[in-house]
Amino acid sequence: MEKVLIITGGSKGIGKGIIDAYLANGVQIFSVSRSVNAELSKNGITQIELDLTHTDKLEAEFLKIFSLLDKESLSKITLINNAGTLGKIGPLEKLDAETIDKTIRLNTTVPFILSSLFIKYFRAWEAKKSIINITSGAALKPYFGWSVYCASKSAINMLTQTIAVEQADVKNGVKVLAIAPGVVDTDMQTEIRKSSKEDFKDIDRFVELKADGALNNVLTVGRKIFEMDHDYSLENGAILRVEGD
Ligand SMILES: NC(=O)c1ccc[n+]([C@@H]2O[C@H](COP(=O)([O-])OP(=O)(O)OC[C@H]3O[C@@H](n4cnc5c(N)ncnc54)[C@H](OP(=O)(O)O)[C@@H]3O)[C@@H](O)[C@H]2O)c1
Numbered sequence: 001m002e003k004v005l006i007i008t009g010g011s012k013g014i015g016k017g018i019i020d021a022y023l024a025n026g027v028q029i030f031s032v033s034r035s036v037n038a039e040l041s042k043n044g045i046t047q048i049e050l051d052l053t054h055t056d057k058l059e060a061e062f063l064k065i066f067s068l069l070d071k072e073s074l075s076k077i078t079l080i081n082n083a084g085t086l087g088k089i090g091p092l093e094k095l096d097a098e099t100i101d102k103t104i105r106l107n108t109t110v111p112f113i114l115s116s117l118f119i120k121y122f123r124a125w126e127a128k129k130s131i132i133n134i135t136s137g138a139a140l141k142p143y144f145g146w147s148v149y150c151a152s153k154s155a156i157n158m159l160t161q162t163i164a165v166e167q168a169d170v171k172n173g174v175k176v177l178a179i180a181p182g183v184v185d186t187d188m189q190t191e192i193r194k195s196s197k198e199d200f201k202d203i204d205r206f207v208e209l210k211a212d213g214a215l216n217n218v219l220t221v222g223r224k225i226f227e228m229d230h231d232y233s234l235e236n237g238a239i240l241r242v243e244g245d
Contacts, residue, residue, distance in 0.1 A: 001075035003027045006065060006118075008052060008110065009083030010045070011037045013186035014134065017218025018080060019045060021226040030065050033083060052083055053105045058113050066121045076128040078229055079118045081111035081156070084134060085149075086188060090199035092147045100148055107152035112159060119163070119174050126172065130229055133160050135178040135239065145200040157239050164237025177234060179225055180241040185215040216242065 005022045009015040010031030019029055019040060029045045036047045050061055069077070087103030088095055115131050122129050138146055139153035160178035167173035183189065183206070192206050209215055224242045228234060 002070070002073050003076045004030070004069060004074060005078050005080065006030045006032075006062075007080040007082055008032050008114070010040065010047070011035050013188065014181055014184055014218050014221055015080075015082045016040070017184075017220075017222030018082065018225050019222070020219060021222035022078075025226065032061070032065075052110045053102050055105060055109055055113060058110065059117060062114060062117050063121070066117075071125055071127075074125065074127040076130075077122065077125075078130045078132060079114060080132045080134065080225075081114060082134045083110065084153075084188075086146065086191060087148050089145045089192070089195045091145060094199070095148065103148045104152050107149070108155045108159075111156055115159065115163060115176075119167070122174075123170075128175075129172070130175040130177070131160075131163065132225065132229060133157075133176070133178045135160075135180045137180050137182075137241065139178075139180070139239075143200070143202055145195065160239065161237045164235075167236065173236075175234075175236050177228060177237075178239045179228060180239075181221045181225070182216045182242050183209055183214070184221055185210070185217055189215060 005027050007015055007018060010019045011033040016037065019031060022029055023043060031040065031045055032048045032050050032052065034049060034051050036049055040047055048061060050057060084107045085103055088099045111133055118131060133156045135156050136153045138150045139157045142150055157178050160176050163174065163176045189206065193210060195203050197203055221242050228240060
Protein backbone atom coordinates (compact mmCIF):
# COMPACT_ATOMS: atom_id res chain seq x y z
CA MET A 1 0.00 0.00 0.00
CA GLU A 2 1.25 3.47 -0.85
CA LYS A 3 1.67 6.50 1.36
CA VAL A 4 1.78 9.94 -0.24
CA LEU A 5 2.81 13.42 0.90
CA ILE A 6 1.88 16.56 -1.01
CA ILE A 7 3.72 19.57 0.39
CA THR A 8 4.03 23.23 -0.52
CA GLY A 9 7.43 24.89 -0.13
CA GLY A 10 9.55 21.74 -0.04
CA SER A 11 12.52 23.24 -1.89
CA LYS A 12 14.31 24.41 1.27
CA GLY A 13 13.95 25.19 4.97
CA ILE A 14 11.36 23.38 7.09
CA GLY A 15 9.67 21.91 4.00
CA LYS A 16 12.93 20.23 3.01
CA GLY A 17 13.32 18.86 6.58
CA ILE A 18 9.77 17.47 6.44
CA ILE A 19 10.50 15.84 3.07
CA ASP A 20 13.64 14.14 4.45
CA ALA A 21 11.59 12.60 7.28
CA TYR A 22 8.80 11.31 5.02
CA LEU A 23 11.33 10.05 2.46
CA ALA A 24 13.14 8.04 5.15
CA ASN A 25 9.80 6.35 5.84
CA GLY A 26 9.12 5.28 2.26
CA VAL A 27 6.51 7.92 1.41
CA GLN A 28 5.98 9.06 -2.20
CA ILE A 29 6.37 12.85 -2.31
CA PHE A 30 5.11 15.74 -4.45
CA SER A 31 6.46 19.21 -3.66
CA VAL A 32 5.22 22.52 -5.07
CA SER A 33 7.38 25.66 -4.92
CA ARG A 34 8.78 28.32 -7.23
CA SER A 35 12.18 26.65 -7.56
CA VAL A 36 13.39 23.07 -7.85
CA ASN A 37 15.94 21.53 -5.46
CA ALA A 38 18.40 19.29 -7.38
CA GLU A 39 19.00 17.00 -4.36
CA LEU A 40 15.29 16.26 -4.11
CA SER A 41 15.08 15.39 -7.83
CA LYS A 42 17.87 12.84 -7.33
CA ASN A 43 15.84 11.25 -4.54
CA GLY A 44 12.85 10.65 -6.79
CA ILE A 45 10.66 13.45 -5.46
CA THR A 46 8.26 14.99 -7.94
CA GLN A 47 8.72 18.77 -7.88
CA ILE A 48 6.27 21.14 -9.50
CA GLU A 49 7.45 24.70 -10.13
CA LEU A 50 4.64 27.10 -9.37
CA ASP A 51 4.26 30.48 -7.72
CA LEU A 52 1.40 29.60 -5.38
CA THR A 53 0.25 33.22 -5.20
CA HIS A 54 -1.13 32.65 -8.73
CA THR A 55 -4.22 31.20 -7.13
CA ASP A 56 -6.08 30.89 -10.45
CA LYS A 57 -3.66 28.05 -11.32
CA LEU A 58 -4.02 26.02 -8.11
CA GLU A 59 -7.01 23.87 -9.03
CA ALA A 60 -5.60 22.67 -12.36
CA GLU A 61 -2.09 22.02 -10.98
CA PHE A 62 -3.23 20.12 -7.89
CA LEU A 63 -5.85 18.09 -9.77
CA LYS A 64 -2.98 16.99 -12.04
CA ILE A 65 -1.13 15.66 -8.98
CA PHE A 66 -4.24 14.02 -7.50
CA SER A 67 -5.00 12.29 -10.81
CA LEU A 68 -1.65 10.44 -10.64
CA LEU A 69 -2.74 8.60 -7.47
CA ASP A 70 -4.42 5.20 -7.33
CA LYS A 71 -7.52 4.94 -5.16
CA GLU A 72 -7.13 1.19 -4.52
CA SER A 73 -3.47 1.18 -3.48
CA LEU A 74 -3.31 4.38 -1.42
CA SER A 75 -3.28 3.78 2.37
CA LYS A 76 -2.49 7.30 3.62
CA ILE A 77 -2.29 10.77 2.09
CA THR A 78 -1.09 13.96 3.78
CA LEU A 79 -1.30 17.52 2.52
CA ILE A 80 1.13 19.88 4.29
CA ASN A 81 0.48 23.59 3.79
CA ASN A 82 4.01 24.75 4.58
CA ALA A 83 4.98 27.51 2.10
CA GLY A 84 4.82 30.84 3.89
CA THR A 85 6.43 34.22 4.12
CA LEU A 86 6.83 37.07 6.58
CA GLY A 87 6.30 39.48 3.70
CA LYS A 88 7.72 42.89 4.55
CA ILE A 89 8.60 43.46 8.20
CA GLY A 90 7.51 46.82 9.61
CA PRO A 91 4.55 48.62 11.19
CA LEU A 92 1.37 48.42 9.14
CA GLU A 93 1.47 51.99 7.87
CA LYS A 94 4.79 51.23 6.13
CA LEU A 95 3.39 48.28 4.13
CA ASP A 96 2.14 48.58 0.57
CA ALA A 97 -1.07 47.05 -0.72
CA GLU A 98 0.62 44.53 -3.03
CA THR A 99 2.83 43.07 -0.26
CA ILE A 100 -0.11 42.81 2.13
CA ASP A 101 -2.21 41.07 -0.51
CA LYS A 102 0.50 38.61 -1.64
CA THR A 103 1.49 37.67 1.92
CA ILE A 104 -2.07 36.91 2.93
CA ARG A 105 -2.57 35.01 -0.32
CA LEU A 106 0.42 32.71 0.27
CA ASN A 107 -0.03 32.22 4.03
CA THR A 108 -3.80 32.01 4.20
CA THR A 109 -5.69 31.89 0.88
CA VAL A 110 -3.54 29.10 -0.57
CA PRO A 111 -4.05 26.72 2.42
CA PHE A 112 -7.82 27.43 2.25
CA ILE A 113 -7.98 26.59 -1.45
CA LEU A 114 -5.73 23.51 -1.24
CA SER A 115 -7.56 22.16 1.81
CA SER A 116 -10.88 22.62 0.00
CA LEU A 117 -9.63 20.81 -3.13
CA PHE A 118 -8.12 18.00 -1.02
CA ILE A 119 -11.25 17.39 1.07
CA LYS A 120 -13.49 17.39 -2.00
CA TYR A 121 -11.31 15.17 -4.22
CA PHE A 122 -10.57 12.46 -1.65
CA ARG A 123 -13.99 12.40 0.06
CA ALA A 124 -14.89 8.87 -1.02
CA TRP A 125 -11.38 7.40 -0.77
CA GLU A 126 -10.69 4.75 1.89
CA ALA A 127 -7.16 5.98 2.66
CA LYS A 128 -6.30 7.78 5.92
CA LYS A 129 -6.31 11.49 5.09
CA SER A 130 -4.62 14.36 6.89
CA ILE A 131 -3.94 18.04 6.43
CA ILE A 132 -1.18 19.75 8.38
CA ASN A 133 -1.10 23.53 8.42
CA ILE A 134 2.27 24.98 9.40
CA THR A 135 1.41 27.78 11.77
CA SER A 136 3.50 29.90 14.14
CA GLY A 137 3.63 31.09 17.73
CA ALA A 138 3.00 34.46 16.08
CA ALA A 139 -0.59 33.31 15.45
CA LEU A 140 -1.19 33.67 19.19
CA LYS A 141 1.07 36.59 20.11
CA PRO A 142 1.22 40.00 18.39
CA TYR A 143 4.74 41.11 17.40
CA PHE A 144 5.53 44.72 16.48
CA GLY A 145 6.20 44.74 12.70
CA TRP A 146 4.51 41.40 11.90
CA SER A 147 0.83 42.39 11.66
CA VAL A 148 0.21 40.59 8.36
CA TYR A 149 2.19 37.50 9.35
CA CYS A 150 0.54 37.18 12.79
CA ALA A 151 -2.96 37.66 11.37
CA SER A 152 -2.43 35.32 8.42
CA LYS A 153 -1.19 32.52 10.71
CA SER A 154 -3.99 33.16 13.17
CA ALA A 155 -6.44 32.55 10.33
CA ILE A 156 -4.74 29.20 9.65
CA ASN A 157 -5.37 28.13 13.23
CA MET A 158 -9.06 28.89 12.90
CA LEU A 159 -9.16 27.17 9.49
CA THR A 160 -7.73 24.07 11.21
CA GLN A 161 -10.30 24.11 13.99
CA THR A 162 -13.17 24.75 11.59
CA ILE A 163 -12.23 21.93 9.23
CA ALA A 164 -12.14 19.59 12.24
CA VAL A 165 -15.69 20.62 13.18
CA GLU A 166 -16.87 20.14 9.59
CA GLN A 167 -15.21 16.71 9.30
CA ALA A 168 -16.38 15.40 12.68
CA ASP A 169 -19.40 13.50 11.30
CA VAL A 170 -17.92 12.58 7.92
CA LYS A 171 -17.22 8.87 7.39
CA ASN A 172 -13.43 8.47 7.11
CA GLY A 173 -13.08 12.25 7.35
CA VAL A 174 -9.93 14.32 7.15
CA LYS A 175 -7.74 14.73 10.25
CA VAL A 176 -6.33 18.26 10.46
CA LEU A 177 -3.60 19.70 12.68
CA ALA A 178 -1.90 23.07 12.91
CA ILE A 179 1.74 22.72 13.96
CA ALA A 180 4.02 25.60 14.99
CA PRO A 181 7.63 24.52 14.36
CA GLY A 182 9.22 26.78 17.00
CA VAL A 183 12.08 29.09 15.96
CA VAL A 184 13.87 27.20 13.19
CA ASP A 185 17.21 27.84 11.49
CA THR A 186 16.08 28.73 7.94
CA ASP A 187 16.28 31.61 5.47
CA MET A 188 13.19 33.08 7.12
CA GLN A 189 15.15 33.58 10.36
CA THR A 190 18.06 35.10 8.39
CA GLU A 191 15.58 37.63 6.98
CA ILE A 192 14.24 38.40 10.47
CA ARG A 193 17.75 39.09 11.79
CA LYS A 194 18.32 41.57 8.94
CA SER A 195 15.43 43.81 10.12
CA SER A 196 15.99 47.13 11.83
CA LYS A 197 14.98 47.64 15.46
CA GLU A 198 12.67 50.39 14.26
CA ASP A 199 10.71 47.92 12.08
CA PHE A 200 10.96 44.92 14.43
CA LYS A 201 11.26 45.69 18.13
CA ASP A 202 11.97 42.09 19.21
CA ILE A 203 14.99 41.63 16.94
CA ASP A 204 17.50 41.25 19.82
CA ARG A 205 15.77 38.11 21.07
CA PHE A 206 16.02 36.46 17.64
CA VAL A 207 19.68 37.48 17.21
CA GLU A 208 20.42 36.00 20.66
CA LEU A 209 18.62 32.73 19.91
CA LYS A 210 20.86 32.25 16.86
CA ALA A 211 24.02 33.24 18.78
CA ASP A 212 23.12 30.79 21.58
CA GLY A 213 22.55 27.94 19.10
CA ALA A 214 18.96 27.76 20.38
CA LEU A 215 17.20 27.48 17.00
CA ASN A 216 15.43 24.22 16.09
CA ASN A 217 16.96 22.43 13.15
CA VAL A 218 14.91 21.47 10.12
CA LEU A 219 15.64 17.73 10.34
CA THR A 220 14.43 17.49 13.95
CA VAL A 221 11.35 19.57 13.11
CA GLY A 222 10.64 17.41 10.05
CA ARG A 223 10.88 14.20 12.08
CA LYS A 224 8.58 15.54 14.81
CA ILE A 225 5.99 16.66 12.27
CA PHE A 226 6.10 13.17 10.70
CA GLU A 227 5.54 11.64 14.15
CA MET A 228 2.61 13.98 14.89
CA ASP A 229 1.04 13.07 11.53
CA HIS A 230 1.18 9.40 12.57
CA ASP A 231 0.05 9.91 16.16
CA TYR A 232 -3.61 8.94 16.02
CA SER A 233 -4.16 9.92 19.65
CA LEU A 234 -3.93 13.64 18.73
CA GLU A 235 -7.30 15.37 18.68
CA ASN A 236 -8.68 16.51 15.32
CA GLY A 237 -8.23 20.29 14.99
CA ALA A 238 -5.41 20.47 17.57
CA ILE A 239 -3.03 23.44 17.52
CA LEU A 240 0.38 22.00 18.40
CA ARG A 241 3.96 23.15 18.80
CA VAL A 242 7.22 21.35 18.08
CA GLU A 243 9.44 21.52 21.13
CA GLY A 244 13.24 21.47 20.70
CA ASP A 245 15.26 18.38 21.71
N1 LIG B 1 11.64 29.42 10.36
C1 LIG B 1 10.91 29.66 11.47
O1 LIG B 1 11.44 30.01 12.54
C2 LIG B 1 9.41 29.51 11.43
C3 LIG B 1 8.71 29.69 12.64
C4 LIG B 1 7.33 29.53 12.64
C5 LIG B 1 6.68 29.18 11.46
N2 LIG B 1 7.38 29.02 10.30
C6 LIG B 1 6.63 28.66 9.10
O2 LIG B 1 7.21 27.52 8.48
C7 LIG B 1 6.97 27.54 7.08
C8 LIG B 1 8.27 27.35 6.33
O3 LIG B 1 9.15 28.41 6.69
P1 LIG B 1 10.75 28.35 6.46
O4 LIG B 1 11.34 28.97 7.66
O5 LIG B 1 11.15 26.99 6.03
O6 LIG B 1 10.88 29.40 5.27
P2 LIG B 1 11.86 29.44 4.02
O7 LIG B 1 13.17 28.80 4.36
O8 LIG B 1 11.82 30.84 3.55
O9 LIG B 1 11.13 28.48 2.95
C9 LIG B 1 9.89 28.84 2.41
C10 LIG B 1 9.44 27.79 1.42
O10 LIG B 1 8.23 28.27 0.80
C11 LIG B 1 8.40 28.33 -0.62
N3 LIG B 1 7.71 29.50 -1.15
C12 LIG B 1 7.84 30.79 -0.74
N4 LIG B 1 7.06 31.59 -1.49
C13 LIG B 1 6.44 30.79 -2.40
C14 LIG B 1 5.52 31.02 -3.45
N5 LIG B 1 5.08 32.24 -3.74
N6 LIG B 1 5.09 29.97 -4.18
C15 LIG B 1 5.55 28.72 -3.91
N7 LIG B 1 6.40 28.43 -2.93
C16 LIG B 1 6.84 29.46 -2.18
C17 LIG B 1 9.93 28.44 -0.82
O11 LIG B 1 10.31 27.90 -2.06
P3 LIG B 1 10.71 28.76 -3.35
O12 LIG B 1 11.53 29.92 -2.88
O13 LIG B 1 11.44 27.77 -4.18
O14 LIG B 1 9.40 29.16 -3.93
C18 LIG B 1 10.45 27.56 0.31
O15 LIG B 1 10.45 26.21 -0.09
C19 LIG B 1 6.29 28.89 6.80
O16 LIG B 1 4.90 28.71 6.72
C20 LIG B 1 6.64 29.72 8.02
O17 LIG B 1 5.69 30.72 8.27
C21 LIG B 1 8.73 29.19 10.26
